[in-house]
Amino acid sequence: MSVLAVANLRAYYMTNAFGVARAVRAVDDVSLTVGRNEIYGLAGESSCGKSTLIRTIAAATHPPLRVVGGSVTFDFGGRRVDMLAGDVGDIRWRHLSYIMQASMSVLNPVRRVRQSFIDFAHRHIGGPMPEFLATVRAHLERLHLQPEVLDAYPHELSGGMRQRVTIALATVCRPDFIIADEPTSALDVVVQKAVLTMIREIRRDIGSSLLFVTHDLAVHANLCDRLGVMYAGRLVEEGPTADLLHAPRHPYTMHLVAGLPRIGDAAPKPDLPGAPPNLADPPTGCRFHPRCPLAMDICRQEAPAMLGDRHRVACFAVS
Amino acid sequence: MTIESTNRPPLLELCDVGRVYVSGGLLNRRRVRAVHGVGFTLDAGMPEILAIIGESGSGKTTLARMILNIIPPSSGGVRFRGRPLHSHARLDLIRQVQPIFQNPFEAFNPLTRVERYLHATARRFAAGDAWHHIGAALQRVGLSAAEVRGRFPHELSGGQLQRIAIARALIPSPALLVADEPVSMVDASLRMSIVKLFAELRDRLGMSIIYITHDLATAYTISDRIVVMRQGSVVESGAARAVLDSPQHPYTRLLKSAVLSI
Numbered sequence: 098m099s100v101l102a103v104a105n106l107r108a109y110y111m112t113n114a115f116g117v118a119r120a121v122r123a124v125d126d127v128s129l130t131v132g133r134n135e136i137y138g139l140a141g142e143s144s145c146g147k148s149t150l151i152r153t154i155a156a157a158t159h160p161p162l163r164v165v166g167g168s169v170t171f172d173f174g175g176r177r178v179d180m181l182a183g184d185v186g187d188i189r190w191r192h193l194s195y196i197m198q199a200s201m202s203v204l205n206p207v208r209r210v211r212q213s214f215i216d217f218a219h220r221h222i223g224g225p226m227p228e229f230l231a232t233v234r235a236h237l238e239r240l241h242l243q244p245e246v247l248d249a250y251p252h253e254l255s256g257g258m259r260q261r262v263t264i265a266l267a268t269v270c271r272p273d274f275i276i277a278d279e280p281t282s283a284l285d286v287v288v289q290k291a292v293l294t295m296i297r298e299i300r301r302d303i304g305s306s307l308l309f310v311t312h313d314l315a316v317h318a319n320l321c322d323r324l325g326v327m328y329a330g331r332l333v334e335e336g337p338t339a340d341l342l343h344a345p346r347h348p349y350t351m352h353l354v355a356g357l358p359r360i361g362d363a364a365p366k367p368d369l370p371g372a373p374p375n376l377a378d379p380p381t382g383c384r385f386h387p388r389c390p391l392a393m394d395i396c397r398q399e400a401p402a403m404l405g406d407r408h409r410v411a412c413f414a415v416s
Numbered sequence: 417m418t419i420e421s422t423n424r425p426p427l428l429e430l431c432d433v434g435r436v437y438v439s440g441g442l443l444n445r446r447r448v449r450a451v452h453g454v455g456f457t458l459d460a461g462m463p464e465i466l467a468i469i470g471e472s473g474s475g476k477t478t479l480a481r482m483i484l485n486i487i488p489p490s491s492g493g494v495r496f497r498g499r500p501l502h503s504h505a506r507l508d509l510i511r512q513v514q515p516i517f518q519n520p521f522e523a524f525n526p527l528t529r530v531e532r533y534l535h536a537t538a539r540r541f542a543a544g545d546a547w548h549h550i551g552a553a554l555q556r557v558g559l560s561a562a563e564v565r566g567r568f569p570h571e572l573s574g575g576q577l578q579r580i581a582i583a584r585a586l587i588p589s590p591a592l593l594v595a596d597e598p599v600s601m602v603d604a605s606l607r608m609s610i611v612k613l614f615a616e617l618r619d620r621l622g623m624s625i626i627y628i629t630h631d632l633a634t635a636y637t638i639s640d641r642i643v644v645m646r647q648g649s650v651v652e653s654g655a656a657r658a659v660l661d662s663p664q665h666p667y668t669r670l671l672k673s674a675v676l677s678i
C-alpha cells in the first residue's frame with residue numbers, strides 16, 4: 098500500500114530568452130513509490146535533480162519549471178489526490194508537510210517562534226487560540242523541546258535547536274507525508290545525530306511516511322528503509338538501504354559507496370573522472386556513460402530502463 | 417633530530433592563545449570567551465596536515481582567523497617563523513599564509529569572473545607572466561585555464577569553485593594553508609577528491625595545512641596530527657590515527673560515537 102506514487106515524471110526548466118528555446122531536463126522519467134510509514138531516502142549530488150523532484154511532488158512548480166509528463170498521486174487514507182491537477186492548497190501542512198534545509202530562512206527573524214507556529218499551523222488545526230497553543234506545547238514536549246522556545250526569537254536559538262523547531266513546525270499537524278530536504282546538512286555530527294533520532298521518533302509516534310533527501314549516504318544508512326540514487330535527472334538504482342549500500346549494482350552507486358571515508362580505514366579511495374553532465378544538453382543514451390568504467394556501445398545509444406523487483410537498477414552492464 | 421631542525425624557528429607557534437568577544441553597551445556588556453589557552457606548533461621543514469576538529473561554536477573559526485591575522489588574539493601570541501604576526505610585513509604574511517574558506521559561492525563575488533581573483537593574486541605575488549602561474553596552479557588542482565577563463569561563479573559547480581579557490585591560494589606558493597571547513601559545502605562524492613588534493617599538496621609541494629573540520633572521517637584519512645577543541649579549549653591532541661582509533665577524552669569519544677557509518 099503506497100502513500101505516494103510517482104510515475105514516469107518529467108519536469109523540465111523551459112526558457113525562451115530572445116527566441117532561443119532551451120530545456121533543462123532536471124527530472125527525466127522518474128518512477129518511485131513510498132509506502133505507508135516508510136522512510137524513503139533520495140541520494141545524489143547537487144544538480145542531479147533531487148530538489149526539482151521534490152518540488153514537483155509538493156506541487157510547488159513555478160515557471161520556468163514545468164511538468165512535461167507523468168503523474169504524482171498521493172493516497173491519504175482513501176483520499177486520492179492528483180498533485181499535478183488543480184487545487185492542492187487544503188492538503189498542504191495537514192497531510193503533506195515539508196522540512197526545509199535553511200532553518201534560518203524558514204522562521205521569520207522578527208517574530209517570536211510562537212507567532213510562526215500560529216502563522217503556519219493555526220488555520221489547519223483551527224479552534225480557539227489557547228487550545229491551539231496547548232496542542233503546540235504538548236507537541237513540543239513530545240519532541241523533547243522546552244515549551245519556552247515559543248517565546249524566543251530565531252536568533253536566540255542555536256542552529257540545531259532552530260532545525261528542531263522547524264521539524265516541530267512541520268509535524269504539529271500530524272501529517273501523513275513529510276518531505277525533508279537536507280535537514281541535517283548544515284549541522285555538526287553531534288546535533289545531526291539528535292535530529293535523526295527525533296525524526297525516527299516522529300515516524301514511530303505519528304506514523305508518517307517520509308521522503309528524505311540528502312547527499313550524505315551515511316545519514317541514509319542510519320535512517321532510511323529504502324533508498325533511491327539519482328544521477329543527472331534520472332533514478333539509476335533503488336532498493337532496500339542495507340542491500341543497496343552493501344551490494345550496489347550500478348557503477349555510479351558503487352563509486353559513491355567505495356569513496357566514503359571511514360574512521361579506521363586510511364586506504365586511498367578511487368576517483369571518478371569527469372564531471373556531472375550539463376542537463377541542458379545531456380549525453381545520449383545512459384547519462385552516466387561518459388564517466389562509466391563499464392560503458393559499452395549500447396550505453397551510448399539507448400537509455401537503460403529500471404529493471405528488477407525490489408532492488409531495481411538502470412544499467413545495461415548489470416541487468 | 418638534526419641540528420639544523422632544532423635551530424630553525426618553527427613555522428607556526430601558538431602560545432596560550434585566547435580570544436574574548438565583547439558585545440553589548442556600557443550597562444549590559446557581555447564577554448564571550450571564544451578561544452582559551454590554545455597552544456600548538458607546526459615545525460618548519462616537516463610539512464604536515466594538522467586537523468582541528470570540534471562541534472559548531474567550539475572556536476575553530478576564531479582560531480583560524482587569528483592565524484590568518486584577520487583578528488588579533490586577546491591574550492597569548494601567534495608567531496610565524498619565530499616572530500609575532502604583527503611584526504611581519506602585511507603582504508609578506510599574506511604571501512606565506514593563504515586561506516581557503518567554507519563556502520565557495522560566498523567567497524567569490526557572483527558578478528565577477530573567477531579569473532579576476534586568480535589574475536589579481538598572480539599579479540601581486542608572482543613575478544612574470546600571470547597566466548603562466550594561473551595555468552600551473554589550475555593544473556595542480558586538476559583543472560585547466562580553458563575551463564575557467566571567462567566563467568562566472570554560477571557557471572561552475574561547488575566542487576570546481578572550491579578547486580579554483582585552492583588554486584588561487586597556491587599561486588603565491590605559500591608555506592601554510594589555512595582551510596576552514598573546505599569540504600562541508602561540497603557533495604560527498606567530491607569531498608574525497610578535494611581532501612586527497614590536500615594530501616598531495618603536502619607530499620609534492622611541502623606545504624603545511626591546517627585543516628579545520630567537523631568531519632572526523634576525512635580528518636582520519638589525511639591528517640597527521642589532530643587537535644580536538646571544545647568550547648574554546650583543546651581537550652585532546654596527538655597523532656591523528658592514534659587519537660581517533662582510541663580516543664581518551666570523553667568529548668572525543670562522544671564525537672566519534674556520533675559519526676554515522678554504513
